[in-house]
Amino acid sequence: MDFARGTKLTIKYNGNVMEVTYISRDEDYLTVKLQNGYNITIPENKIDVLKSSEPQTVKKKRITLKHGNGTPISLITTGGTIVSAIDYETGAVHPSTDIRRIIDRYPYMEEKYTIAVREFDNILSENMQPEMWIKLAGVVKEELGKSHGVVVSHGTDTMSYTASALAFMFESLTGPVIMVGSQRSSDRPSSDSFGNMEGAMAFSSTNVGEICISMHSGTSDNSISLHRGTRTRKMHSTRRDAFRTVSGKPIAEFKNKNVDFLSEYKEKSDKISLSDKIEEAVSMVYFHPGLSGQDLEKLSEGKRAIIIMGTGLGHISQSLFPSVRKIMSMGTKVVMTTQCMAGRVNLNVYSTGRELKKIGVVSAGNMLPEVALTKAMYLLGNYPDEDFESMMNMNMRGEIMEREFLGDCY
The missing domain is CATH 3.40.50.40 (Rossmann fold)
Structure with a gap:
């Protein structure tokens, strides 16, 4: 039995009738949230579903936060922990268009940027497929036509694949396209999500005309590196500074709210050139x-x-x-x-x-x-x-x- 996440269920289990919220299914087991807030995983063949109520779907939309006369930046969400929020009703993690979390952390950003949020998808990065690169490239092109730069939130595990694929598809760009992720979720004290996003926003307001990745430079929070999308690899499974420019230096560093360039880069062009064909074989x-x-x-x-x-x-x-x-x-x-x-x-x-x-x-x-x-x-x-x-x-x-x-x- 499969239900949409968040579906309200009335089930009979071990002789008891319970009101629960569906979270996920793994093989022959269902994970649901009880009314007391706890999650339980139970065998599918041990329950009877008496009633179900589908959750309301939310149409993907473009939400703009306008404050001051800041640089227009588009934020495209594909999933990953960096722009996700916890749904305390279901216990699930989902992308959030509430950029107040970022603004509240860094109030100066209200005057520096005008941020538009575009939901693309909500997937684990290992589920990102080549056909999705093509669709994402189209969204990036569309958003870059409305903004100075584009930030793309992405799970870290395959972010370098997506970055390099986009880099080849775009022969020229009218602004920076910055991929950003986080190793630790924003609800953890040691999270790198806010710093990586702050750096990504700063990099997206420069004159860079490349696909790049914004991640921690070291284990502390004092510096964020800008890596070229075609020279970057995830080198560690958990460290905050997992991403490295292999055999070279990062393009730039964000430190003390300033961007310092460390190596040569391609500047933005006056036109966008996209070849969105990919051979998957x-x-x-x-x-x-x-x-x-x-x-x-x-x-x-x-x-x-x-x-x-x-x-x-x-x-x-x-x-x-x-x-x-x-x-x-x-x-x-x-x-x-x-x-x-x-x-x-x-x-x-x-x-x-x-x-x-x-x-x-x-x-x-x-x-x-x-x-x-x-x-x-x-x-x-x-x-x-x-x-x-x-x-x-x-x-x-x-x-x-x-x-x-x-x-x-x-």
């Missing part, structure tokens, strides 16, 4: 000892390209070479990246790499694997197959570092 394969040719071929079935995360300089077992040849003979592109946190693929050093190069494997240089994935999706959706290799090697959106910054990976 691209997958990523993590090489490991014991990976069989049969497994590699299975993972490549129906794909127009596969991204291999090889060892070191971009190597895989020689036992897989026949399968690579077979895969490529069927028209599938094969791109090599590295499993290492930093550094680049070089297929010219060892015999393994040289043989892969002869077969026709494309080196991704120092592109991050997830960025190579979204770039391949973009190229195959918008350009002829014969241009694939040359364009994979072209630095289109800052995804390839000509010179790597010699710093710690973390």
Whole structure:
């Protein structure tokens, strides 16, 4: 039995008739909220639903908070904890368009910005799919036509995928598009959500013309970093400073209510250019000892390209070479990246790499694997197959570092 979240139910359980609020279903168990405020999880086959009352649906809308003559900024919510609120009736977390929470935390923002909130979706970031990137790009374009800059709230787990996908789809932007998330929910004393959002708002009022990510610079609250969307990776599962610009410096830093630029960036343009075609038939394969040719071929079935995360300089077992040849003979592109946190693929050093190069494997240089994935999706959706290799090697959106910054990976 499936119900919309928040549905009022009258159920009979263990001989007792109870009024509850439906929260979720996991396999054969239902989680509901009792009238006393507690949640319980009960077997589906142990209850009888006597009555149900669907919750009222709320139409997604654009809400504008106008105070002073501040810079117009659009906030697009896709889910994640950063702009979510707890529904104390159901215990569920949902996106909130009540930006008073942000304004109350930072009163100066009332005069500095005019913020418009647009609900896009309410999903866990692992459920973000390529077709949703396309829809999100359309919403970003629409909102950027009304605002100086756009902030997109997003769950952190796949935020770098979405950021890089959007970066390739937008050839030019009339303002900054800042992705922002949080590692800890806003109801926790150690939450990073407010600081990340404050930084994102500041970055969105600059002249940057790129897709970027705004997250904590360190474990304290004194600095927020602006990372290029095509060079950023989530490096830790829980730390507030989980995101890092790999092999380079962040574009900027927000500190003491000021934005200081640390490296070069592309400035905003006078027009928006969007190519919103994505080829979804691209997958990523993590090489490991014991990976069989049969497994590699299975993972490549129906794909127009596969991204291999090889060892070191971009190597895989020689036992897989026949399968690579077979895969490529069927028209599938094969791109090599590295499993290492930093550094680049070089297929010219060892015999393994040289043989892969002869077969026709494309080196991704120092592109991050997830960025190579979204770039391949973009190229195959918008350009002829014969241009694939040359364009994979072209630095289109800052995804390839000509010179790597010699710093710690973390």
